Amino acid sequence: MEITVDNVSKGFSGKPVLNGISFETNGGSILCLLGPSGAGKTTLIRLILGAIPADGGNIEIAGRKVPDLGVLQDIGYMPQNDALYEDLSGEDNLKFYGSLFRMDKKRKKERIGDVLKLLDLMEDRKKLVRYYSGGMKKRLSLATALLNEPKLLLLDEPTVGIDPVLKRTVWDRFAAMKHKGITLIISTHVMDEVTECDTAALLYGGKLIRYGAVKKLIASTDTGRIEELFFKAAEGTVQ
Amino acid sequence: MKGIAIRVMRQMRGDKRTLALILFAPILLFTLIYFLLGDSSYVPTIAVDERAIPAQVISALEDQGANVIDLGTLTYDNEEQLLIDDKSIDMVIVRSGTAIDTYILEGTVKSAQAVKALQAAIQSVSQQMFTMESHVVYNEGASSFESMGFVYLSFLTFFFVFVISGMTLVRERTGGTLERLLMTPVKRWQVMCGYTMGYGFFAAIQTVLVVVYVLYVLALPCAGSVGLIFLVMLVNAMVAVLFGAMASIVAASEMQLAQMIPVLVVPQVFFCGLIPLETIPFGLGNIAYITPVYYAAEAIRRVMVEGADFSGVWLHTLALAVFGFVLLTVNTLALKKFRTL
Incomplete structure (x- = not known):
């Protein structure tokens, strides 16, 4: 681009x-x-x-x-602070942002799986973000920015x-x-x-x-x- | 829009404290108000100079349930000092020439019980000369809780929804998530509608809980349709969500939002029926017409007290809905602060 x-x-x-x-x-x-x-x-x-x-x-x-x-x-955007919903799980954060990019259910599921794998967060996807370490939050924030295949x-x-x-x-x-x-x-x-x-x-x-x-x-x-x-x-x- | 509403619901599910605040805090407050303003079983103590006051009055006071004690059995310098020294006495009645003098410590609710008993006693004595019967059109014999129930229903539910929606949205701003979600192709009006739907869902549950509790557990009388009460309360709750959202857009922090509560929300309680608008001096009662809670309270009052049907409250409900629409438009425009398009 x-x-x-x-x-x-x-x-x-x-x-x-x-x-x-x-x-x-x-x-x-x-x-x-x-x-x-x-x-x-x-x-x-x-x-x-x-x-x-x-x-x-x-x-x-x-x-x-x-x-x-x-x-x-x-466009994928990753702000300086992580800007994640701490009282949602990592996966629910991704689901939410996926809905904003008007992804259909199938594509959203595929993309969430892809970015979780890419950033090594698959195992912790169900955990609330408030229990993530600083590094995990950073990776989830990047995963969110990559979700829409920018x-x-x-x-x-x-x-x-x-x-x-x-x-x-x-x-x-x-x-x-x-x-x-x-x-x-x-x-x-x-x-x-x-x-x-x-x-x-x-x-x-x-x-x-x-x-x-x-x-x-x-x-x-x-x-x-x-x-x-x-x-x-x-x-x-x-x- | 649906995505935002679902996210708000999921978030709220994970935030048990906020959930409890929106659903159960109003019920707790209503229970307290019920006991504080319901019928009081307090027995006032009245010290009477039994040698000077006619026996009929003393007997009438006792009939009113007052605890009458003879002033002659007490040692005191003067009536005022007696009230200061013995806090268990609510009123002193003495004879001064042809007049009856009464003394109370101050105009508190406790003293008011004694005054009420004396008035009733005098009225019952005077009935020997002529009969007087008072008739009240609406809510005859209602307690303060019953007469003012509509004020608390409209104001308290508005207050709690405002606080929750305002605080959560400020947190969204300060946490950067609002800016981040606006960096997606979502439209600003969709953001506002999504939030309203999400918080509105919990506000609706709150409405059902509160109305059922107040009408069926605390037995607040309702002359009209319960369905109409639900309708007005629901629109009121949606306006509260949007009102909270507007305040959160202006406020830069949770502290600033808290500072807005005494300015934006608390004054509304004075204009929603607690004080009759006609008695407010300098035309200040007209402020009511620019406060949303007034319309909710007036509509609820008409249904609960007067038994009005939809034709009697549609205008107030419409006014509330107009408030909602204006707030939605203002909030959507105000989001330009975070994204130009």
Whole structure:
């Protein structure tokens, strides 16, 4: 799924949060929205989803201008917090989200089985979510985002608060999804995670300071570390 | 829409405390109100100066069930001090020239029992000169619980449904699940209707439980059709769900919603029949017409007290339904706060 973000700006209560953001990404790739806390990553994801209107500029997903309810049928979204119903079982959470995507009974059952297997939650599917561990909740949240077989996955800080082993597993899953042709947009503030992605949009203070292939961005630094680009942005020396 | 309603029901099934609150808390309150406002068996104690008060009055007081004691047997400085020192005495009656002076400690319900006994005694004495009989058109001889039953039926059920729906929806917001579900192709009106159906299901069970309990266990008299009471209460409960949803959209946290209760919900109790609207000064009684509970209470009053049929309450029920429709529209628009489309 192609996504075009064209000169998008957004502010809250007169305070600019994003300023003139533009980039394009193609299907079957992982785009990393990288930046420190408060850089505007979550706001950009919410703009792409159409949850909030942009003050200026346009966003298009597969040629359709956002916001568009129809587009949401092909999008999987995993918010920063797990956003699950703790007093429902894992399976009931999935059943509920399945109903929102207007899946028929047979397809819903198949998809729920698929995502539970994929994220290793089959055994615990009947357990109430309030008894899940942090890692299990994260996996269930990802399972929920994958339920509708999305062509575009928007994941807001998906690896926050999970152990290194699970983090590795999650990134491997993302890579597998990419190879299936799914476009992934993943926000993170962990600089090292950029190497898991194909392209990166570096956000700092509401501005897109760099955008491009991750390898090229790293090659453009003196130290081989992506942090350098943020330090330069902070000093106002980035080109 | 159906998916949301089913999810709300499943969630509620897993939340036993909330379920108990919506289904059984009103019953507990009704039982308390029944005992607090029902007929009191309290026997007031009245100290009388038996040398100065006519024997007919004393005998009439005793006939009214009052415990009469002779003031002459007590040691005291003055009547007021006696009431302060001996809390078991509710009233003192003395003679002052041609007048009879009565003293009570303060205008409490306890003292009111003594006043009531004295009034009845004087009336029974005066009947020797002429006869007086009072006639009440509706609810003759009803206790406070029986006369005000319609107020509690409409207000308490509204209150509990409001609290449950408002709190649960605020939790949905703060937990991020509302935003997440709005990032699916579901339409905003479907979200609101789904919630109303889900919580409305439990509100309907609450209605049935409360009405059956109040009418058949506590024996609150109902002159009209019980089916009409169900209908009005059900529409009232749906409006309460939507009212709670509206408050939850405005509130940023559970604490903020709790702060709204004294402003949005509690004042409605004063405008639903507890105080006659005509007696409220400065035209403030007109506030009733913008509060949904007024319409529910008035419709229930007409059915229970006056025995009105559908033609007597359809306008009030329609007004409630209009409230519901307006709230549904407002809430659907307000959800734009979380998703533009």
